[in-house]
Amino acid sequence: MRFAVIQFGGSNCDLDTQYICEEICGVDTDLIWYKDGIKNDYDAIIIPGGFSYGDYLRSGAIAAKTDIMQDIQSHASNGGLVLGICNGAQIGCETGLIEGIFTRNRYPKFISKPVCLRVENNISPFTSIYQKGEVIHIPIAHKDGRYVAPKDVTSRLNKNNQIALRFCDQNGNVNEESNPNGSKENITGVLNRDMNVMVMMPHPERASEMLLGSEDGLKIFKSMVSYSEKM
Amino acid sequence: MIYSAKITIHLKKGMLDPEAQAIRHALQNLGFATQNLSSARLFEIGIEAKSADSAHKEAEKMCERLLANPVIHDYTIEVRE
Numbered sequence: 289m290r291f292a293v294i295q296f297g298g299s300n301c302d303l304d305t306q307y308i309c310e311e312i313c314g315v316d317t318d319l320i321w322y323k324d325g326i327k328n329d330y331d332a333i334i335i336p337g338g339f340s341y342g343d344y345l346r347s348g349a350i351a352a353k354t355d356i357m358q359d360i361q362s363h364a365s366n367g368g369l370v371l372g373i374c375n376g377a378q379i380g381c382e383t384g385l386i387e388g389i390f391t392r393n394r395y396p397k398f399i400s401k402p403v404c405l406r407v408e409n410n411i412s413p414f415t416s417i418y419q420k421g422e423v424i425h426i427p428i429a430h431k432d433g434r435y436v437a438p439k440d441v442t443s444r445l446n447k448n449n450q451i452a453l454r455f456c457d458q459n460g461n462v463n464e465e466s467n468p469n470g471s472k473e474n475i476t477g478v479l480n481r482d483m484n485v486m487v488m489m490p491h492p493e494r495a496s497e498m499l500l501g502s503e504d505g506l507k508i509f510k511s512m513v514s515y516s517e518k519m
Numbered sequence: 520m521i522y523s524a525k526i527t528i529h530l531k532k533g534m535l536d537p538e539a540q541a542i543r544h545a546l547q548n549l550g551f552a553t554q555n556l557s558s559a560r561l562f563e564i565g566i567e568a569k570s571a572d573s574a575h576k577e578a579e580k581m582c583e584r585l586l587a588n589p590v591i592h593d594y595t596i597e598v599r600e
Binding site: 345346349353382387388389391392393394395396434436437438470 | 535537538541584586588
């Protein structure tokens with residue numbers, strides 16, 4: 289089993305993500321500079337958080353147009369796993385791997401804090417270890433994290449069980465008060481139709497060791513490992 | 520011939536524009552009464568093309584492929600010599 293973490297100019301959660309995959313999950317994980325392209329087969333490719341290209345134009349827009357994203361799209365269309373975290377989520381949407389966009393927060397400031405999330409889908413390769421409806425604690429750190437998509441798109445995502453995570457309160461209630469950035473229907477984790485691509489604004493790699501206050505995010509990576517073991 | 524394309528990218532009608540709201544608020548604090556305020560992004564791009572029409576088409580491709588995101592944006596293009 290082998291995972292890859294992509295590095296763009298301005299990625300800054302790449303090493304944390306690799307650390308969790310290698311040291312905590314025990315999976316050999318290559319760091320790949322975007323100019324080098326994807327040369328090997330990987331079970332999973334992770335696009336980490338950061339500020340690729342200074343968030344110029346729109347967050348993720350410039351990284352989305354690099355050649356390596358075509359390699360990642362091919363990997364995804366062959367069934368390989370792709371996880372986009374924070375800036376990686378923005379890049380995933382800008383690339384078209386996932387419908388919708390993560391744009392400027394309702395109140396346009398940078399929010400960095402732990403939040404509660406409700407696991408809406410526990411049958412995907414990224415969420416299989418969670419219970420459906422489980423409330424988990426994972427931090428967010430973004431200014432462009434408000435999920436926006438046309439009504440017909442969110443209806444379809446809901447219908448096909450493609451919503452993985454929603455902001456909620458401690459008791460799992462999804463409401464306006466527990467929505468930190470104004471995301472549509474509190475959505476902050478989205479899957480593609482085949483469920484082999486997931487993007488999420490919260491940072492699971494920052495909640496994968498009790499030393500950091502929560503290890504709720506670890507189940508994302510462990511779900512991916514468990515899925516890859518069965519393949 | 521080199522044409523100049525003026526591309527304006529703006530949010531679709533009804534889309535939340537948090538920055539415009541903050542700017543409007545700041546103008547209000549300065550005593551300016553505003554009925555509404557929207558913001559847009561302007562690009563001026565020099566394009567070598569055979570005609571204004573083909574420069575316009577090139578600018579449109581730029582919008583589709585990079586400059587605008589169709590989920591939230593509309594755009595207008597003005598081409599001049």
